[in-house]
Amino acid sequence: MSKLISITEAAEFLATHDKYTVLTHAHPDGDTLGSGFALVSALRSLGKKANVFCPDPIPHKFDYLTAEGQQEFTPETVISVDVADDKLLGCLQGEYKEKVSLAIDHHSTNVGFAERLYLEGDSAAAAECVYRVIKEMGAKVTPFIASCLYTGLATDTGCFKFSNTTPRTHIFAAELMQYGADYDEINRVMFEVKTQSRLEMERRVLNGIEYICDGRCAIVTVTQAMIKETGCDSSDMDGIAAMSRQIEGVQIGITVREKADGRWKISLRTFEPYDAAAICQNFGGGGHKRAAGCEFETEAEAKEKLKAYITSIM
Amino acid sequence: MSKLISITEAAEFLATHDKYTVLTHAHPDGDTLGSGFALVSALRSLGKKANVFCPDPIPHKFDYLTAEGQQEFTPETVISVDVADDKLLGCLQGEYKEKVSLAIDHHSTNVGFAERLYLEGDSAAAAECVYRVIKEMGAKVTPFIASCLYTGLATDTGCFKFSNTTPRTHIFAAELMQYGADYDEINRVMFEVKTQSRLEMERRVLNGIEYICDGRCAIVTVTQAMIKETGCDSSDMDGIAAMSRQIEGVQIGITVREKADGRWKISLRTFEPYDAAAICQNFGGGGHKRAAGCEFETEAEAKEKLKAYITSIM
Numbered sequence: 001m002s003k004l005i006s007i008t009e010a011a012e013f014l015a016t017h018d019k020y021t022v023l024t025h026a027h028p029d030g031d032t033l034g035s036g037f038a039l040v041s042a043l044r045s046l047g048k049k050a051n052v053f054c055p056d057p058i059p060h061k062f063d064y065l066t067a068e069g070q071q072e073f074t075p076e077t078v079i080s081v082d083v084a085d086d087k088l089l090g091c092l093q094g095e096y097k098e099k100v101s102l103a104i105d106h107h108s109t110n111v112g113f114a115e116r117l118y119l120e121g122d123s124a125a126a127a128e129c130v131y132r133v134i135k136e137m138g139a140k141v142t143p144f145i146a147s148c149l150y151t152g153l154a155t156d157t158g159c160f161k162f163s164n165t166t167p168r169t170h171i172f173a174a175e176l177m178q179y180g181a182d183y184d185e186i187n188r189v190m191f192e193v194k195t196q197s198r199l200e201m202e203r204r205v206l207n208g209i210e211y212i213c214d215g216r217c218a219i220v221t222v223t224q225a226m227i228k229e230t231g232c233d234s235s236d237m238d239g240i241a242a243m244s245r246q247i248e249g250v251q252i253g254i255t256v257r258e259k260a261d262g263r264w265k266i267s268l269r270t271f272e273p274y275d276a277a278a279i280c281q282n283f284g285g286g287g288h289k290r291a292a293g294c295e296f297e298t299e300a301e302a303k304e305k306l307k308a309y310i311t312s313i314m
Numbered sequence: 315m316s317k318l319i320s321i322t323e324a325a326e327f328l329a330t331h332d333k334y335t336v337l338t339h340a341h342p343d344g345d346t347l348g349s350g351f352a353l354v355s356a357l358r359s360l361g362k363k364a365n366v367f368c369p370d371p372i373p374h375k376f377d378y379l380t381a382e383g384q385q386e387f388t389p390e391t392v393i394s395v396d397v398a399d400d401k402l403l404g405c406l407q408g409e410y411k412e413k414v415s416l417a418i419d420h421h422s423t424n425v426g427f428a429e430r431l432y433l434e435g436d437s438a439a440a441a442e443c444v445y446r447v448i449k450e451m452g453a454k455v456t457p458f459i460a461s462c463l464y465t466g467l468a469t470d471t472g473c474f475k476f477s478n479t480t481p482r483t484h485i486f487a488a489e490l491m492q493y494g495a496d497y498d499e500i501n502r503v504m505f506e507v508k509t510q511s512r513l514e515m516e517r518r519v520l521n522g523i524e525y526i527c528d529g530r531c532a533i534v535t536v537t538q539a540m541i542k543e544t545g546c547d548s549s550d551m552d553g554i555a556a557m558s559r560q561i562e563g564v565q566i567g568i569t570v571r572e573k574a575d576g577r578w579k580i581s582l583r584t585f586e587p588y589d590a591a592a593i594c595q596n597f598g599g600g601g602h603k604r605a606a607g608c609e610f611e612t613e614a615e616a617k618e619k620l621k622a623y624i625t626s627i628m
Contacts, residue, residue, distance in 0.1 A: 159474060159475050160473060160474045160501075161498070161506075162498060162501075163498035165497065167487075167489070167491045167492050168488070169488075170484040170485065170487045170488035171484065171485060173474070173481075174481035174482070174483075174484035174485050177479075177480070177481045177484070183479065184475070184476060184477035192475075192556075193560055195561075195562045196562065199523070200520075202516070202520060203517065203520035203521060206514075206516060206520065207517060209513070209517075211510075215510060242506075246506045246508055247507070247508060247510060247513060248508065248509045249510070
């Protein structure tokens with residue numbers, strides 16, 4: 001298990017070491033990347049060498065985070081940001097899982113793979129923790145660092161929409177805007193822009209949407225052919241599974257998705273009084289009250305059995 | 315013209331009058347309604363009689379703002395919130411345009427129709443001004459008032475996404491959360507939930523989307539038949555016109571919309587280096603560099619002429 005350390009100890013650790021590799025998690029999102037590039041920029045401003053190292057390619061929409069480039073040096077100290085479990089290091093797990101000297105994280109579920117852990121379980125984003133560490137180190141918050149951290153705050157909270165947002169998240173956002181975060185352009189790129197592939201996927205999903213029980217249950221279908229023909233990547237698919245439960249009046253939203261192995265994965269989201277886990281348990285699956293899943297061999301079997309069961313309880 | 319008054323004078327006016335009618339603008343949005351119901355609740359808590367009066371039916375998604383009901387009394391004093399021009403009073407214009415004793419607003423373009431005007435031109439939302447007025451009056455910010463004001467802040471800024479958001483907007487949001495605003499449920503209803511009519515409109519719009527110039531120009535079409543057949547109301551149509559310019563790689567986004575009178579209204583949105591006003595001036599229209607419009611007699615004429623011109627300049 002990691003040794004839990006305070007913010008003062010985290011800042012002191014960073015001040016007394018050098019030549020940093022800052023690891024992000026695999027399938028990187030705005031929070032792990034924003035946190036990583038902000039920390040690296042702050043460390044460099046204090047005369048340290050530092051690079052971000054991401055297990056997967058960085059999606060193009062985050063190009064602005066990489067503006068300060070990579071440095072040449074032989075790494076000595078490994079840090080991770082927003083990594084709750086060494087499994088999330090993806091292809092870097094084997095090489096790095098035992099070498100992380102300090103993890104900075106906001107997941108209270110952090111498994112403690114690093115030697116030291118600076119954890120803020122009440123922060124909406126890892127960027128909140130990194131922001132506080134940067135200030136504790138006495139580094140200047142430049143407009144670039146502010147933009148990196150704002151990206152983390154905004155993406156992990158759905159632009160301050162989700163229930164993980166706290167008053168402190170808003171106060172940090174206000175401060176980062178004052179430090180020069182390019183917030184409106186960041187929000188445009190993160191929340192407004194959609195690829196043509198994504199729009200084509202939405203079109204096909206909407207064309208195939210099915211309602212049962214007077215519109216109280218909606219079923220959305222995503223096939224491997226749809227993914228292949230539209231050219232969607234995983235970041236284009238973000239939020240597609242949520243479409244069925246965002247429809248007014250829908251109490252049970254179902255996404256039926258063909259997996260790469262040909263089996264069919266069901267994601268079920270419910271509102272009161274329906275228990276998603278209880279429904280999925282009938283079909284060998286499980287999960288939580290509001291979100292659960294199960295699997296079937298074929299699309300026809302999945303839809304037939306789900307529709308019959310849901311019609312019987314609604 | 316209105317007499318411009320300070321926040322102290324606005325609070326003093328409200329303290330020394332009674333029996334308030336608080337007018338919102340027509341086609342009400344979250345800001346005018348949230349501001350109105352918050353102000354009414356605060357006035358009542360100080361022993362005053364007060365009701366919100368809205369020129370149009372209040373869309374159902376705002377039902378939670380009306381929870382405190384209407385009072386019985388003979389009105390004496392008329393206030394408006396978020397109303398920049400007496401024309402925006404809609405069907406109430408004739409009756410009220412000369413009777414508004416105090417306008418509270420954040421539009422620096424306010425035409426000055428009221429006797430007194432408390433204006434904060436740098437506020438993202440009228441709710442910011444009303445929040446400050448409520449505190450100046452010494453009223454308690456209840457969870458209900460906080461939810462009303464949060465609704466105004468969030469809806470007028472696209473949930474803190476748009477460039478009108480300021481650090482102060484975030485600080486107020488943090489304070490309103492601390493006062494008990496039901497922010498995650500409000501955000502779900504305002505930004506996540508879509509009606510079946512809206513989804514059906516999106517489906518039809520996506521089915522008809524046209525790209526020209528290698529996807530650098532996208533054309534979206536909305537007909538009266540689509541509006542009628544989907545059953546969309548004006549609040550369902552919010553954001554439909556923006557769809558064409560949210561597509562990655564699109565530099566000119568065009569919405570071609572059939573008006574009730576059968577003519578075709580073109581809305582054009584551009585990114586650098588294209589000048590929307592210059593394009594629309596060719597067809598007798600005009601506007602701003604990034605957003606402009608013009609009209610045509612028929613859909614065929616609109617599309618033919620626009621496509622030919624845009625192909626020639628791209």
